[in-house]
Amino acid sequence: MLQCKFVVRPTTRNPLYTDDPVMPPAKKSARALPRRLFDQRFAPIPKRPHDITHDRAPAGADERHWWTVVTGPLSATWHIYPGIGHGEDEQYIQCRRPWGGNAADHPHYVY
Structure with missing residues (x-):
C-alpha cells in the first residue's frame, strides 16, 4: 500500500499580497497583459464565489482599488x-x- 506523508511548513506572508500600491511597469507594454498577471498583482475581491464583477462602484469609493471592465x-x-x-x-x-x-501609465489587462 502506498502511503503519503505531508509536511506542514510554517506559512510566510506572500509579498505579492501586501496592501502596498502596485506601480506601473517601467517599460510600457503596447499589448494587453493576461488575467494571470492581473490576479497576481492586484488580488481581485470576489463579490460572491466565481463572480468578481460589480454593477457599480459604491459612492465615495477609493478609485485606486477599482478597475473598469469594458466588453466589446x-x-x-x-x-x-x-x-x-x-x-x-x-x-x-x-x-x-x-x-x-x-x-494612464498602467497597461490594460485582458480577462
Missing part, C-alpha cells in the same frame, strides 16, 4: 482599465491592492 459589442473578452469609468454598461472589479502612479 461582439466579444466575450473583458478589457480592464484602472479607475472608475463613467460609461454605460460598464462593470467594475474591486481589488485588495491599489494601483499607484498615474492611471
